Amino acid sequence: MKIGIEHQANGIDLIKIHHKTMSIVFTNYGARIVSWKIDHNNIVLGNEVEADEFYPNHPYYFGATIGRYAGRIDKGTFTLNHQTYHVETNAEGHHLHGGSKGLSSRLFDYSIHQHGHDVKVIFTTQVLSSEDNFPGNIDVRIVFTYDVTNTWTIEYYANSTEDTLFNPTNHAYFNLNPDNRTIDNHVLISDKMHLFPLNDARLPQNKPIDLIKTMGVNRIPIQTIFQSQDPRLHPQIERFKGLDHPMEVGNGKLTLSNDKVKLHVITDRPQIVVYTFNSPEKRTHANQLFKSHSGIALETQSMPNDIHMFGHKAHSILRANTPFYSKTSYQVEPM
Numbered sequence: 317m318k319i320g321i322e323h324q325a326n327g328i329d330l331i332k333i334h335h336k337t338m339s340i341v342f343t344n345y346g347a348r349i350v351s352w353k354i355d356h357n358n359i360v361l362g363n364e365v366e367a368d369e370f371y372p373n374h375p376y377y378f379g380a381t382i383g384r385y386a387g388r389i390d391k392g393t394f395t396l397n398h399q400t401y402h403v404e405t406n407a408e409g410h411h412l413h414g415g416s417k418g419l420s421s422r423l424f425d426y427s428i429h430q431h432g433h434d435v436k437v438i439f440t441t442q443v444l445s446s447e448d449n450f451p452g453n454i455d456v457r458i459v460f461t462y463d464v465t466n467t468w469t470i471e472y473y474a475n476s477t478e479d480t481l482f483n484p485t486n487h488a489y490f491n492l493n494p495d496n497r498t499i500d501n502h503v504l505i506s507d508k509m510h511l512f513p514l515n516d517a518r519l520p521q522n523k524p525i526d527l528i529k530t531m532g533v534n535r536i537p538i539q540t541i542f543q544s545q546d547p548r549l550h551p552q553i554e555r556f557k558g559l560d561h562p563m564e565v566g567n568g569k570l571t572l573s574n575d576k577v578k579l580h581v582i583t584d585r586p587q588i589v590v591y592t593f594n595s596p597e598k599r600t601h602a603n604q605l606f607k608s609h610s611g612i613a614l615e616t617q618s619m620p621n622d623i624h625m626f627g628h629k630a631h632s633i634l635r636a637n638t639p640f641y642s643k644t645s646y647q648v649e650p651m
């Protein structure tokens with residue numbers, strides 16, 4: 317494996333890893349993935365050339381680490397240990413993705429470690445309560461590993477000084493097509509696909525739709541979800557112009573596929589938020605990045621708004637001085 321570092325403006329570095337016909341690029345800005353090429357097919361949306369100008373300037377979290385809380389928190393308010401907290405309401409009156417001081421917009425410290433068959437990039441930062449109004453200061457360490465099996469693994473480590481909420485994810489948008497087609501031709505495969513409908517405020521409701529039962533198959537073309545006339549699914553797709561929904565999958569395994577490549581997602585998180593980049597603004601980009609459905613984010617995490625849904629049983633509660641660990645892998649399998 318070969319490693320190269322490119323310094324761009326404003327402290328933004330690109331960390332470039334090559335192995336045979338694959339290459340993957342990460343950056344310290346938001347501990348994010350910038351590109352992942354199989355031969356010349358880039359399967360994630362991003363911008364390597366002008367990373368320093370591109371990433372700080374748009375609101376779609378391309379490839380970024382998200383935290384301390386991925387997804388929405390109803391009205392940016394929650395109660396933990398009988399105390400009520402008010403955090404930033406940066407999405408139509410609700411909290412989203414850690415707010416403006418979230419992990420996605422930080423310059424992380426990093427170090428690179430090469431072993432026999434893999435390269436690890438260790439990103440570190442500290443999230444202070446005084447910055448985002450959540451309780452507790454958290455030391456965060458995110459380890460990206462790329463190995464010779466073409467697997468990108470993300471490990472999250474954290475430790476908080478007080479009880480808090482911690483629900484990190486990665487917001488890479490994948491598109492396995494070698495051309496500018498949308499992800500509508502991709503297929504989702506898993507033994508279980510339970511999709512949680514959203515209310516008008518895009519907050520999940522606890523009565524999932526069993527997609528495998530609804531569709532009658534466990535290989536579901538995304539187009540058939542978009543075109544479904546099912547009385548529960550159809551209004552969701554109409555309302556949100558695609559998927560923006562938490563899913564529970566079989567044993568934390570979900571495969572995304574087109575006729576050329578498979579991407580296997582394996583996670584220890586209870587849910588995956590599936591977001592099909594539904595309503596991008598009218599921006600222009602040479603590679604048509606901002607077209608509706610030009611990518612699909614598979615955000616492994618616990619349920620958005622879980623503190624309101626499950627109270628003291630919410631998965632995202634991280635107790636003081638208790639180590640947090642979580643792992644998600646994305647593996648490419650060319651067909």
Ligand code: G6D
Nearest residue numbers: 375376377560589591613
């Ligand atoms: C997330 O679920 C959310 C979307 O609603 C949001 O618009 C996007 O990130 C930027 O996946």
